[in-house]
Amino acid sequence: MSDPWQECMNHCVEVTKKAGKMIREALTEDIAVMQKSSPVDLVTETDQRVERLIIASIKEKYPAHSFIGEESVAAGAPSVLTDDPTWIIDPIDGTTNFVHRFPFVSVSIGFTVKKEIEFGIVYSCIEDKMYTARKGKGAFCNGDPIKVSGQEDISQSLVLTEMNFHKDPERFKTMLANVRSILTIPVHGVRSPGSAAVNMCLVACGSADAYYHMGIHCWDMAGGAAVVTEAGGVIMDISGGPFDLMSRRLIIASSRAIAERIAKEITEFHVGRDDTDDESDMEAHSHTTNTMESHSLFSPPWLNHLGASSDSLSICLHKALLSKAPRTLEMEDPWQNAYDFAVQVARAAGAVIRKAGEEEIKVQTKSSTVDLVTKTDERVEKIIIGSLKEGFGDGTHCFIGEESVSKGEPVILTDKPTWIIDPVDGTTNFVHGFPFVAVSIAFAVNKELEFGVVYSCLEDKMYKARKGKGAFCDDEQIQVSDVKDIHKSIIISEHGTDRSIEKVTKIFSTMQKILCIPVHGLRGSGTAATNMCLVASGAVEAFFEIGIHLWDIAAGVVIVREAGGLVLDVDGGPFDLMSRRMMSANNNVIAQRIIKEIEIFPVERDDAPVQKK
Structure with missing residues (x-):
């Protein structure tokens, strides 16, 4: 029947x-x-x-x-x-x-x-x-x-x-x-x-x-x-x-x-x-x-399915990028050239990440048992830096990459043109297949951020912003929400990878106080770069975290600012890229109300001198 x-x-x-x-x-x-x-x-x-x-x-x-x-x-x-x-x-x-x-x-x-x-x-x-x-x-x-x-x-x-x-x-x-x-x-x-x-x-x-x-x-x-x-x-x-x-x-x-x-x-x-x-x-x-009032719209994301192995794909993408790489900076606006190329590099890196997610992922740990890294993190950073060095290889550009730093390279931000790179922002998400994983590339000159690119590669969303020229998602201009009532806001934050009693206690105390305001909700996506893009596009009103690194947030800082938002220290003072403390929000009213509830704990700066063992 x-x-x-x-x-x-x-x-x-x-x-x-x-x-x-x-x-x-x-x-x-x-x-x-x-x-x-x-x-x-x-x-x-x-x-x-x-x-x-x-x-x-x-x-x-x-x-x-x-x-x-x-x-x-x-x-x-x-x-x-x-x-x-x-x-x-x-x-x-x-x-x-x-x-x-x-x-x-x-x-x-x-x-x-x-x-x-x-x-x-x-x-x-x-x-x-x-x-x-x-x-x-x-x-x-x-x-x-x-x-x-x-x-x-x-x-x-x-x-x-x-x-x-x-x-x-x-x-x-x-x-x-x-x-x-x-x-x-x-x-x-x-x-x-x-x-x-x-x-x-x-x-x-x-x-x-x-x-x-x-x-x-x-x-x-x-x-x-x-x-x-x-x-x-x-x-x-x-x-x-x-x-x-x-x-x-x-x-x-x-x-x-x-x-x-x-x-x-x-x-x-x-x-x-x-x-x-x-x-x-x-x-x-x-x-x-x-x-x-209405907030910014999210368009449906999708996954790209690629046929090649991640190793062969990364080599092909690297060669393709090099064939398109700019060979000179002698143009009226050299940073626009770098900006456009960064978007190409981020998209290529995202393709490698997507393909690698279909294969077995071997996981290692860094600072703790929950601070993860994979071979894909390392491979993608090599592709990004290799492509950028080929394109801008006159020796005047510097690079700060998460995986390079983890292997002992210093974190020094000078006046030289500097690329700040997180090859896989949200490595834990990548390991598990959770849908927020991003490539984050920022560019600074004279210690000022000129542009940022964040490619949320599982969603296939390209966020980008150039100083003074607006913020965009998939080439559509985005802006922060206009919500000023903290009670009508969504706040996003993360628990971090440090499970020490002191820090976890302060994190949960802060979350409790924010929920008691009350707010519409508290979310956690597992990637700082994407969190900042969610603020920039109006999906949440604020994101704060203590203990993140400059490569997690540098690109997002430009995107939030160019979308009409602001970025501060968690104590309400000026933002310091090296401080590992950050509050981003759609406006100062929301930012200051949240700052009032944050319990701050000490973290070592990114540019702190490396202690000799």
Whole structure:
């Protein structure tokens, strides 16, 4: 006999595509924002419109089926899972990201029969990635099979979770303590993309090794639960017991060993179930209007698939660049020549990185067990410096490269034309396949930054800026957001690679104070250069970090400034490229409010004299 649920799934894929198109179109317009349970629990007219589209399209074909939709429940509909065929819908998973144009926004639909998930669909519509899974038939992304990483060593893992403000101080304190416990195992890193469904799919495709959360809803989890399970992952309750779709708690992981270790590390706090009226954790259903202006648009990214091996490709790219390299600086504007060439070099380097990501990656460590480096970092830096030296090989140019410095070269910024290079910004992301990895190239003359180029190579986004000439992403001019209300901002920061108690304590204390302002959200992407480009393009309002290096941020500094933002020291004073401390923001109002909350800790300058052993 025919398979009725497969027919349902096929119809759902088509409906989800239409929903994703509606969301992308809405990103070109101003977005009216309303609140649900708190000032950081947002909903938009687009959430409601997309849910109506999905339910109407499915009801027309399957009128006897039941529905649980996020916005319907918020408007008073019951959240009851029965044995009936039931569609569980999150029209926009990552509404805060949608409001700010942060690039993880998804449509999530799960389908259950007799309370068992039959299939799940998650469409990450800004990335244009369609994740699908049918019970017993595997998981796919854009039609290609996917599987979890299989990682079993928690210390080698990348973990996802979200950090949100909650009015219950004990719950909020426990949430932060849990993140800190995981970070200090230590793990390779903790990321916060801002979309539960996308988080689950990142684990399913091996880009992260685990995701845990308490306080999410069945519509956040249903689609992703199917995808993770069919990709070979483990899904369980936060306690380590069986997963319950209505419990609002889950751990998913690449292996049972990692899932059980996370369950052991974290402390539970109470959240009401989706299928009961728990007054201690009820979400308000009334909406209050709170309009917000439009931010800059992110266009869909994609991966390039190349056929050659990374070694042969790097050689070919190097030769191709050399054939195009400028042989003289004798022109009216020599730095424009260098700028244009840097864009070519960055794009070629990104192609090498993408191809290398398809092969086995051998990982080494530098300053700590979570400060990673690969042969690709070293190979890409050689390609970049070799190409630039060939193009500007008259001996007047200097180079500061991350991997060269790690091998003992000094960090000296003189008045000479100087290239500042991070060949793979976000090496941990690269190792895991997490989608933010960048090539960063900056150019300074007389110790002043002239231009910056950041190529987010997995997204295929080229950010660039020349002093006095504006900032661009893929040749479209970008600008910072115009948000001046700190409560309506997204802030981005990182935990760094130093897991010393003093520094981790100050980092988490700062994050706690910023979340308590409160802000719309706190994100972590794992790459400083991309973080600064997210500020420049209006997707977040600010990024700060202590302990980064000049090669992480030099290019981003130019891009943020040329996009209309500002760059300061974390104490509010003038920015110093060598200080390893930086605050970038869309405006001074936001910057100063965050600076007020930062707990500063000492770090050694990049230009500090090297101590002889």
